[in-house]
Amino acid sequence: MNYIEFNFKVTPLQPASDILLAELGELGFDSFVETEDGLQAYILEEYYKEDLLKYVFVLNNPEFEITYNTKTIEQVNWNAEWEKNFTPIVVSDNCRVRAPFHDKGNEEYDIIIEPKMSFGTGHHATTHMMIQHILKDDFIGKKVLDMGCGTAVLAILAEMRGAGPLDAIDIDEWCYLNSIENAERNNCTKITVEQGDASLLSNRKYDIIIANINRNILLNDMKTYANCLSKDGVIYLSGFYEEDLDLIKSECTNQGLTYVNHYVKDQWVAAKFIKD
Numbered sequence: 643m644n645y646i647e648f649n650f651k652v653t654p655l656q657p658a659s660d661i662l663l664a665e666l667g668e669l670g671f672d673s674f675v676e677t678e679d680g681l682q683a684y685i686l687e688e689y690y691k692e693d694l695l696k697y698v699f700v701l702n703n704p705e706f707e708i709t710y711n712t713k714t715i716e717q718v719n720w721n722a723e724w725e726k727n728f729t730p731i732v733v734s735d736n737c738r739v740r741a742p743f744h745d746k747g748n749e750e751y752d753i754i755i756e757p758k759m760s761f762g763t764g765h766h767a768t769t770h771m772m773i774q775h776i777l778k779d780d781f782i783g784k785k786v787l788d789m790g791c792g793t794a795v796l797a798i799l800a801e802m803r804g805a806g807p808l809d810a811i812d813i814d815e816w817c818y819l820n821s822i823e824n825a826e827r828n829n830c831t832k833i834t835v836e837q838g839d840a841s842l843l844s845n846r847k848y849d850i851i852i853a854n855i856n857r858n859i860l861l862n863d864m865k866t867y868a869n870c871l872s873k874d875g876v877i878y879l880s881g882f883y884e885e886d887l888d889l890i891k892s893e894c895t896n897q898g899l900t901y902v903n904h905y906v907k908d909q910w911v912a913a914k915f916i917k918d
């Protein structure tokens with residue numbers, strides 16, 4: 643069976659790429675690779691009909707410019723194509739995120755992720771910076787929540803850094819299932835994966851919360867996150883741009899969280915706050 647590869651160039655990249663991915667997923671596209679300037683999406687030839695893209699609303703949104711070309715990929719090349727596009731990532735010299743088919747490196751932390759459709763391979767700036775925070779800070783014996791866990795890459799690293807117990811939560815069923823697989827694949831025994839959102843969190847307490855989601859969800863759910871943090875607890879937030887940092891800081895201040903520091907990469911931010 644052949645696949646058709648769509649190579650989309652997207653301007654501005656976000657949120658258009660995320661919306662595009664979600665819409666294509668609904669239409670039968672089953673694999674995606676984030677690229678520097680957009681998205682590659684794959685659909686089985688038999689599921690593709692000529693007017694299918696007519697139903698992708700983001701393509702007609704005047705706020706975004708999205709162009710694409712296509713090519714047919716024979717099944718025999720499919721894995722190679724995917725492998726070529728998903729290269730291992732090394733963060734801070736001591737953490738490698740790789741797929742099962744990549745060779746192991748010499749890094750202290752070796753994380754194996756089969757991303758399928760979930761976000762979180764370390765290729766995105768936000769995941770990369772959250773990994774930097776986790777590598778830098780003390781996680782030993784800490785009770786951790788990874789909110790919006792995607793592939794659970796951050797929870798997996800937190801457990802490798804000595805944290806436990808850990809909860810990894812994602813609203814998306816695919817991410818929930820993928821996180822369970824990835825936790826097992828990395829021999830993590832302290833991670834509990836759940837499907838849901840902030841409504842799961844009443845009466846819970848964590849020493850550390852990691853939340854790489856997006857600006858609006860963070861602003862909306864900050865009160866709940868803050869209530870779940872123990873005194874002197876730490877929260878790492880990402881998924882928003884530099885221009886929104888003041889807004890995030892202001893909401894954190896309202897919820898009794900004090901700004902500590904932040905990283906910036908490709909205009910994305912990963913910020914650290916502490917509960918007073």
Ligand SMILES: C[S@@+](CC[C@H](N)C(=O)[O-])C[C@H]1O[C@@H](n2cnc3c(N)ncnc32)[C@H](O)[C@@H]1O
Nearest residue numbers: 761762769790791792812813814817839854855
């Ligand atoms: C930017 S990805 C981050 C994935 C991973 N934590 C990482 O750092 O690579 C955001 C994730 O949040 C999930 N998500 C979106 N809204 C959510 C919500 N209200 N509660 C929990 N998860 C949510 C999405 O399904 C997605 O997997």
